[in-house]
Amino acid sequence: MNKSRKLLSGNEAIAIGAYHAGVLVATAYPGTPSTEILENLSKYKGIYAEWSTNEKVAMEVGLGASYAGVRTLVSMKHVGLNVAADPFMAAATTGIHGGLVVISADDPGIHSSQGEQDNRHFAKLARVPMLEPADSQEAYDLIEIAFDLSEKYDTPVLFRITTRVAHSKSVVELDEKRISKERTKHFHHDIGKYVMLPTNARNRVPNMHKRIVELTRYAETTPVNQIIDGDGKIGIISSGVSYEYAREVFPQASFLKLGMTYPLPPELVQKFAGKVKKIFVVEELDPFLEENVKLLGVHVEGKKHLPRFGELNKAAVHHAAVQAGLLDRANPIAEVTLVKNLPGRPPLLCPGCPHSGAFFVLSTIGKRAKVLDSEGRSEEETGLIITGDIGCYTLATYPPLRAMDTTACMGASIGQAIGLEKAGVNSKIAAVIGDSTFMHSGITGIVDAVYNDAKITVIILDNGTTAMTGHQDHPGSGMSAQGTVTEKVDIEKLVRGAGVKDVQVVNSFDVKAVRGAIRSALDNPSLSVVIVRGKCAVINRVRKNPRQIDLSKCNDCGVCVMIGCQAIQKRNDKLYIDSTICMGEECRICEQLCPKKAIGPVSGKPAGE
Amino acid sequence: MSDLDQTKQDILMVGVGGQGIILASDILGEAALEKGLDIKKTDTLGMAQRGGSVTSHLRIGQKVWSPLTSPAEADILLAFEKLEAARWVNYLKPGGLAIINNLAIPPLSISLGSQKYPGDQEILDSFKQRTSRLCLVDGSGKIAHLGDTRTLNIFMLGFLSTFLPLDIDSAAWESCLRKQLPSRILDINLRAFEKGREEALSVNIR
Ligand SMILES: Cc1ncc(C[n+]2csc(CCOP(=O)(O)OP(=O)(O)O)c2C)c(N)n1
Ligand code: SF4
Ligand code: SF4
Numbered sequence: 042m043n044k045s046r047k048l049l050s051g052n053e054a055i056a057i058g059a060y061h062a063g064v065l066v067a068t069a070y071p072g073t074p075s076t077e078i079l080e081n082l083s084k085y086k087g088i089y090a091e092w093s094t095n096e097k098v099a100m101e102v103g104l105g106a107s108y109a110g111v112r113t114l115v116s117m118k119h120v121g122l123n124v125a126a127d128p129f130m131a132a133a134t135t136g137i138h139g140g141l142v143v144i145s146a147d148d149p150g151i152h153s154s155q156g157e158q159d160n161r162h163f164a165k166l167a168r169v170p171m172l173e174p175a176d177s178q179e180a181y182d183l184i185e186i187a188f189d190l191s192e193k194y195d196t197p198v199l200f201r202i203t204t205r206v207a208h209s210k211s212v213v214e215l216d217e218k219r220i221s222k223e224r225t226k227h228f229h230h231d232i233g234k235y236v237m238l239p240t241n242a243r244n245r246v247p248n249m250h251k252r253i254v255e256l257t258r259y260a261e262t263t264p265v266n267q268i269i270d271g272d273g274k275i276g277i278i279s280s281g282v283s284y285e286y287a288r289e290v291f292p293q294a295s296f297l298k299l300g301m302t303y304p305l306p307p308e309l310v311q312k313f314a315g316k317v318k319k320i321f322v323v324e325e326l327d328p329f330l331e332e333n334v335k336l337l338g339v340h341v342e343g344k345k346h347l348p349r350f351g352e353l354n355k356a357a358v359h360h361a362a363v364q365a366g367l368l369d370r371a372n373p374i375a376e377v378t379l380v381k382n383l384p385g386r387p388p389l390l391c392p393g394c395p396h397s398g399a400f401f402v403l404s405t406i407g408k409r410a411k412v413l414d415s416e417g418r419s420e421e422e423t424g425l426i427i428t429g430d431i432g433c434y435t436l437a438t439y440p441p442l443r444a445m446d447t448t449a450c451m452g453a454s455i456g457q458a459i460g461l462e463k464a465g466v467n468s469k470i471a472a473v474i475g476d477s478t479f480m481h482s483g484i485t486g487i488v489d490a491v492y493n494d495a496k497i498t499v500i501i502l503d504n505g506t507t508a509m510t511g512h513q514d515h516p517g518s519g520m521s522a523q524g525t526v527t528e529k530v531d532i533e534k535l536v537r538g539a540g541v542k543d544v545q546v547v548n549s550f551d552v553k554a555v556r557g558a559i560r561s562a563l564d565n566p567s568l569s570v571v572i573v574r575g576k577c578a579v580i581n582r583v584r585k586n587p588r589q590i591d592l593s594k595c596n597d598c599g600v601c602v603m604i605g606c607q608a609i610q611k612r613n614d615k616l617y618i619d620s621t622i623c624m625g626e627e628c629r630i631c632e633q634l635c636p637k638k639a640i641g642p643v644s645g646k647p648a649g650e
Numbered sequence: 651m652s653d654l655d656q657t658k659q660d661i662l663m664v665g666v667g668g669q670g671i672i673l674a675s676d677i678l679g680e681a682a683l684e685k686g687l688d689i690k691k692t693d694t695l696g697m698a699q700r701g702g703s704v705t706s707h708l709r710i711g712q713k714v715w716s717p718l719t720s721p722a723e724a725d726i727l728l729a730f731e732k733l734e735a736a737r738w739v740n741y742l743k744p745g746g747l748a749i750i751n752n753l754a755i756p757p758l759s760i761s762l763g764s765q766k767y768p769g770d771q772e773i774l775d776s777f778k779q780r781t782s783r784l785c786l787v788d789g790s791g792k793i794a795h796l797g798d799t800r801t802l803n804i805f806m807l808g809f810l811s812t813f814l815p816l817d818i819d820s821a822a823w824e825s826c827l828r829k830q831l832p833s834r835i836l837d838i839n840l841r842a843f844e845k846g847r848e849e850a851l852s853v854n855i856r
Contacts, residue, residue: 048676048683048691152694176690176717209692209717210679285690285715355720374722374744377779380736380772384765386666386757388702415764436700441762602761607701611761621799622668 049213051206054177055144056081057213058184059114063220064088065139066106068099070481071510072118073153074207075146079116080513083522092513092522095451095481096121100128100143107132107141107197108235111224112188116144119160120450124482126163129197133167134245135235136195139224140188144200146207149325150352153204155431155450157350159326164199164303168249170256171199171303172265173281177211183300185220186265194252194259201302203325205282205352257304265300268313275367276317278310278330278341283353287323290358290368302330307337314339321367325353390436392608393584393624395504395549395575400437400444401604401634402556403427403471403500406563409443417443422468425563426461430454430483432475432509433577434502441603445473452482458497459490469563471498476532477507477515484535490568491540498562498569501532504549504577512580536570543568549575552633578624586642587623588632590616594639601631601640656815657687658711660719664738665730666755667701670803673830675706677807681818681826682710690717701757703734710816728810730789730802731755736773742780747813747855750777751789751806783855792849793842798835801842808846820847 049057055078059067067090069079083090089106093099096117103115117125122145132141145160164171172187174180180202187198233241260266275294279287280302288296297313299305314320322331322343331343346361347353362368390397404410407424417438429435429445430453438445447457458472474483479501490497507513514520519529537544543565545558555573562569587608590601595616601609602616608623609616609631618631620643632640661678665671672693679691693706707719719741727742729735729750742748750773759765770786777784793805804827811823824840831839 046683048679048689205692205717209690210676211690211714211717212683212688282717285717288715354718355716375779376721377739377776379739380768380776382765383733383737383768384757384759386701386703386733388667388700389758391700433700440764441758605758607758609761610756610758611763616761 045215045217047213047215048210049177049181050077050208050210051174051177051180051202052077052208053081054181054213055184055200055202057215058181059142060085060088061216061219062185062188063112063224064114064188065111065224066103066113067091067116068093068102068106068113069116070094070096070099070121071507071513072096072121072146073510074148074202074204075116075118075121075144076510076513077207078114078144079522082114090522092515094516096125097128100125100132103141103143104128104132104135104137107137107139108228109139110227111139113139113141114144115141116146118154119145119147119158120154120156121145122160122163124451129163130167131237132197133169133249134237134242136245136248137191137197138229140191141197142184142187142191142200143197144202147201147203147326149203155448157326159329160199160201161302161327161329164201167197167199168253169196169199170194170301171201172300173201173302174206174300175281175284175298176206176209177213179300180206181213181215183265190256190259194256195248196252199303201281203282209282253304257306260301260304260306261308263301266306266309267298268309268316269296269298270316271295273316274318276313276320277323278313278320278334279323280330281325283323283325283358286353286355286358289355290362299330303333305330305333305337310334310337310339319367321362321365323347323353323358326350387439388436389439389605389607390433391578392606392622393578393628394433395573395577396434396437396502397604397606398549398552398555398630399473399500399502399559399573400434400442401630402552402559403473404442404444404603406559407468413443415440417446422466424468426466426468426470428454428457428461428470428472430472430474430478432478432502434473434475437605439605442605451478452486455483455486455490455497455499458499459486459493459495462495462497463493469498471500471559471563473500473502475508476501476503476505476517477513479532480516480530484539487536487541487570488539495568496566498559498565498571500559501570501572503532503572503574504580506577506580508577508579512577532572541568541570544570544572546572546574549573550628550630552630578628581627583627584625585627586625587620588618588625588629588640589620589643590618591639591641592616594637596637598636600634600636604631604634606631655711659709659726659814659816660724661708661710661726661728661810662719662724662738662741663706663708663728663730664734665704666734667695667704669704669730670800671704671706671730674803674807675708677826677830678708678810680830681823682816684822684826685816685818687816688712688714690714692717703737705738726810726813728806730806732770732773733757733768736768736776739776739780742777745781745783747783748777748781748785749806749809750784750786751802752786753790785853785855787849787853789846792845796838796842796845798838801839804839805842805846808843809850810846811843812847812850
């Protein structure tokens with residue numbers, strides 16, 4: 042056997058582990074921190090990997106592939122499992138044929154998400170086993186076990202990771218083998234198993250309970266759950282990255298380290314309890330292990346002292362341990378008094394972002410610019426309500442643009458706009474949604490708007506990519522996850538086909554056209570759609586003729602600063618454009634907006650001369 | 651991680667999206683891997699591509715558990731930008747080494763006039779509460795003549811390399827850079843690395 046040592050992220054380790062475990066089909070919709078799993082898997086020959094339209098479809102495609110007998114991996118971020126919950130629960134009911142592993146990448150502390158939730162509850166809800174790696178080595182090892190368990194117990198397996206596991210790199214010993222057990226790609230007709238008519242479903246449900254009983258027996262003896270003996274004074278029950286923090290905070294303690302966190306092994310827990318004086322459960326987010334251990338009649342403490350939200354770290358675990366009377370307070374190191382009022386550095390739209398122009402236009406409509414305070418608040422309606430969605434463009438919420446009033450979950454902008462209109466607000470309503478998000482869950486919203494005669498404007502920002510999560514392809518981009526050219530789903534035809542009559546398509550970088558289109562759409566008393574089309578600046582690498590400001594013409598009106606372009610800066614109270622990051626010729630948004638015509642290419646004469 | 655471990659190093663790299671911090675820490679991680687050491691490395695970038703703050707935690711030793719460094723525990727803080735240095739000073743351990751690139755990248759709030767960029771003296775004063783081992787290097791200036799500002803990360807890595815107790819010789823560094831960098835930008839980066847080393851050997855903070 043060929044062994045090698047590599048420094049890999051959790052996501053890379055999962056991809057290689059799944060490949061070595063013989064996975065043949067992989068599906069996903071991008072979402073931080075899960076995206077790199079499919080990105081890595083798509084590079085292997087012999088695997089079919091797809092970006093699905095959304096997580097629900099990813100789960101359904103995965104379920105179909107599993108029914109055909111092949112090992113299948115479906116990955117998504119935590120909120121993706123909300124979207125995929127229906128087929129996930131169905132998969133838990135029908136069971137599988139080829140191993141089906143579902144990865145939920147949770148985001149404690151909300152590094153890059155619209156919310157925080159602990160998806161361990163899904164394992165209990167669906168009555169499926171759950172594995173949780175603590176580092177990349179475990180991610181690599183456990184993924185193969187997950188496929189084995191799936192096939193042995195006829196169940197999807199929930200494989201739960203967190204941002205810190207997905208995105209941390211650590212050393213992995215790889216076994217360069219690929220399980221090439223010939224998989225029969227074969228569908229066995231079996232309506233009792235696969236057709237969930239009430240009578241059949243009723244017959245399946247007892248199996249779900251039976252398998253949890255069997256898996257509980259497995260959990261007692263599997264090496265993924267282990268007792269690590271310490272001095273016996275303090276016992277720690279932990280899993281995932283929390284275990285890593287706890288090992289450093291409690292170097293002397295005994296540990297019950299759980300690689301499988303549902304179902305729990307009652308006898309092993311009892312045995313551990315018999316070995317130690319006190320048990321402290323160290324886990325992130327909800328008291329999931331704590332409550333399940335307490336149900337076994339074992340006395341433990343945990344969330345009485347540990348935070349119930351946000352990410353853990355060593356300091357947080359140490360603080361809780363002191364509070365619980367388990368450790369002495371460390372010698373305090375005086376905190377440095379930081380420089381007062383350090384400016385934050387929120388992310389911003391890139392220089393040359395195709396979204397900038399449309400949001401600049403929106404920010405100037407109605408009384409938005411006048412009445413919204415710096416927090417984007419106003420009791421009075423502004424005349425234009427902008428329901429927003431999720432993507433790079435959500436950054437337009439920040440000053441100076443302040444051009445977004447809501448963001449809930451993917452696709453919600455359109456439904457929310459319909460709701461506001463039907464409730465009877467006085468302002469006009471624009472829903473703003475990105476192209477990938479539109480494909481993900483905006484289409485049903487448009488259909489609803491047509492069907493229910495919604496008097497709203499939907500602005501679709503078509504930058505040809507799923508930019509926010511790192512520029513993945515999507516159904517409208519014309520390229521598959523594995524780099525083959527595919528039929529582009531045409532947004533314009535799609536919305537026209539659904540019955541929208543007023544549809545305009547404009548170039549993102551033609552500010553006048555964007556303004557004209559948005560104004561006329563808002564003036565239309567019935568449903569209208571504006572597709573604002575222009576390449577994402579990261580995809581379009583053409584940078585030429587950066588712009589500059591001719592200070593002899595500039596009267597410091599500040600209009601260009603209101604675009605929120607990072608290249609437009611102030612030095613010694615004078616405006617200038619950072620030529621190393623300006624997109625130049627392909628953008629020119631500031632040049633079009635400058636009322637004094639003071640902006641033009643560095644090399645040539647400023648426009649208008 | 652044991653305090654007796656001579657190879658133990660907690661390094662925190664901070665800066666702004668686009669400065670190549672993650673790549674610099676990846677290269678250092680690979681170099682430590684070659685040495686047979688244990689490594690945990692974690693980056694927080696949020697949406698850094700769009701100009702936000704970036705941090706990269708790198709922990710090296712015989713056995714490392716937590717991927718995150720903790721406040722007052724970093725042996726070295728390597729800052730690519732001054733405001734970010736000021737933000738993370740609390741992570742440096744007392745007497746730890748702070749290497750700060752003398753570069754200001756003002757966030758947009760400063761152009762909008764709502765906030766002000768901290769002065770050098772204020773920043774240095776906050777560092778002096780933790781350490782006297784402080785160097786402000788003109789990395790961006792020193793690489794200017796190489797003709798590519800994007801080599802700053804490798805210059806900073808070269809500078810840092812002279813302070814690591816990891817016994818990695820220059821041949822090993824070179825082979826690491828070779829593996830991690832595309833060939834068309836290899837030469838210029840090898841020069842940036844060397845420049846960083848030279849610059850570090852000329853300062854007196856050891
Ligand atoms: C249910 C769910 N799945 C995935 C994500 C991650 N995510 C956030 S925005 C986004 C798509 C962004 O693409 P697009 O709408 O085209 O906007 P862009 O970033 O390109 O401007 C994704 C996949 C999420 N937040 N929620
Ligand atoms: S990555 Fe693309 S879409 Fe996102 S902010 Fe940058 S230019 Fe705009
Ligand atoms: S042309 Fe103007 S708006 Fe566009 S990137 Fe350059 S400075 Fe920014």
